[in-house]
Amino acid sequence: MAALDSQTYMFTDKGRFGMIALGTGVLFTLLTIVGAFVDTHTFFASWLTSFAFWTTIVLGALFFVMLQHATGAVWSVVTRRAAEALSLAIPLLLLCFVPLLFGLHDLFHWTHEEEVATDHLLAWKSPYLNTAGFIIRGLLYFAAWILFAWLLHRRSVAQDADGDPKHTIALRKLSAGGIFVFAFTITFAAFDWLMSLEPHWYSTIFGVYVFVGGFLTAMCLLVIIFLMLRGQGMLADVITLDHYHDFGRLLFAFTVFWAYIGGSQYYLIWYANIPEETMWYLARWDDGWNHVSLALIFLHFVVPFLTLTFYRVKRNLTILRIIAILLIVMHFVDMFWLVMPTFGPGIHFSWMHVSSLLGIGGLVLWMFWNRFTAYRAVPASDPKLADSIAHRV
Amino acid sequence: MNTHALFAAFENPATLIEAARRTREAGYRNFDCYSPFPIHGMDDAMGEKRSPVGYIVGGMALLGAAIGFSLQTWVATSAYPLVISGKPFFSWQAFIIITFALFVLFGAFAAVFGMFRLNRLPRLHHPLFHSGLLAKASDDGFLLGIEAQDSLFDEEKTRDFLVSIGGTNIELVRGE
Secondary structure (H helix, E strand, O other), X not given: OOEEOOOOOOEEEOOOHHHHHHHHHHHHHHHHHHHHHHOHHHHHHHHHHHHHHHHHHHHHHHHHXXXXXXXXXXXXXXXXXXXXXXXXXHHHHHHHHHHHHOOHHHHOHHHOHHHHHOOHHHHHHOOOOOHHHHHXXXXXXXXXXXXXXXXXXXXXXXXXXXXXXHHHHHHHHHHHHHHHHHHHHHHHHHHHHOHHHOOOOOOOOHHHHHHHHHHHHHHHHHHHHHHHHHHOOOOOOOOOHHHHXXXXXXXXXXXXXXXXXXXXXXXXXXXXXXXXXXXXXXXXXXXXXXXXXXXXXHHHHHHHHHHXXXXXXXXXXXXXXXXXXXXXXXXXXHHHHHHHHHOOOOOOOOHHHXXXXXXXXXXXXXXXXXXXXXXXXXXXXXXXXXXXHOOOO | OOEEEEEEEEOOHHHHHHHHHHHHHOOOOOEEEEOOOOOOOHHHHHOOXXXXXXXXHHHHHHHHHHHHHHHHHHHHHHHOOOOOOOOOOOOXXXXXXXXXXXXXXXXXXXXXXXXXXXXXXXXXXXXXXXXXXXXHHHOOOEEXXXXXXXXXXXXXXXXXXXXXXXXXXXXXXXXO
16 A cells, blocks of 8 residues: 655655556556457557547646646645646557557548549548658657646656745746647647548537547546545545535536537537538447437536536535546547447447557556656645645635 | 614634634624625634525526427427428427527526525615724725624623624614
8 A cells, every 4th residue: 555755745655556557557458469460450449449548638637737837726736746647648658659550541541542532522631631641740749748748747846846936937838838739739639530530521629529528537537546545545634625626616617518519519510411521420320329429418418417516516525436437437438439430330349448448548557656656746845735735615 | 773783893814714703603693794805714614504596596597498498399390380401390409509598598697686686685775884894894804793683682792792702993883
């Protein structure tokens, strides 16, 4: 069991969590790679699903850090170090991105040059949708995210050492620029990796949809992590009920925002009724997909909305934990719903979805735990720390 | 003129919170605190329950949604059915946006008017306006007033009580 010094916030014992995560990650990644030789096509589809799931979460954590800096938030200072550590898993996701490059032909219709040549719309899009562009853009997105995650963490840790308020100001400026870069990179990453699975279809709001799901799920994961630490007696008097209450409010707000964006995308396409747009939703309604679509509406929005509406629920850690787990599961369903209808009619849920989810997830959580336990668990010398601990709703 | 309340001034938000706590513990119920800005923890110190305004908003918002949805259903399917871009008369998808808008509209109105109702606003005059001390509550004053309608209220004893919890500038406010 891990332990934390309540004065310095340094870990005195890192516990077994990191080893369990690493073991799970390596085992299931290897298993999934075996699967790649058994059924290559299914491997790439499920790897993309899990890759999208974890990447959006880790990016959500990066955005969380930047948002708190840019707004000068006080309440969240105690939660920031965990979010920073989670965002430091981005380099690992760059590694997970590499296998996808071998599956571009399996995943993306627009890589089939002979078909693009006879398809006017795809030919017109080919200056953007081409293999070289896809790889270069992907590397640029990762470069930007790694850079910001690293810079934000480095300065935050530097403040632990000297307690100089100038770091707070520098972090705010860095985050303001970072959010600007983030908005573009995550939008185009969503276009490249998920939207271009169906290259005839496009939706300008798609990037926001993917971002919102990731940000929401990142906060759910942070809640789960803090509750896990609390269960082991760590940070229990630092991250208080009032901080969970604020997380509950943010989960409420962003589950509404998720539904709002998803709805906006749907209604416009429904109204216009243009064949190359509606087919995307048809593929997500026929052959049993309607159950998944309805499950998303009810379990990703209606149930959390109705539950989190109530004051007492947001302050009830048991219910909050259940809602957070539900939203994490539903984010995976959401990514599954974005990726899988492209690959033929019917729902093809494979064991490789589970193994890649656990494989990438184990590695990401190992990286998180490794970075989290290497530094102080809260920004100990942040000028706003005392106010953050004393935060009351 | 009737006695309305006894007012006392306190040094700062912390002493006002402490005074509120002790006033509640002394058994007073009809009292209020006045400060230039909201003080965190004051509701707890005064023993205030949560405002019921959230339930008013929730109920009215759902009512608004129901009205919005049923109005459109009635218009589109029976009162004035029109075929619009080949879609069915009962196209619930098209109704969602206005349903949502009325959900928000009714909720927002319920929040504003519910707040007014619960605060017994608007009213043009209040006995507190006779207080010389009250104006400071919008500047640098931290005030506590115990109202005469409280069952424990007694001009002498309450005055002594306010002094005992650290109140200064005790003021008796009269008026209708």
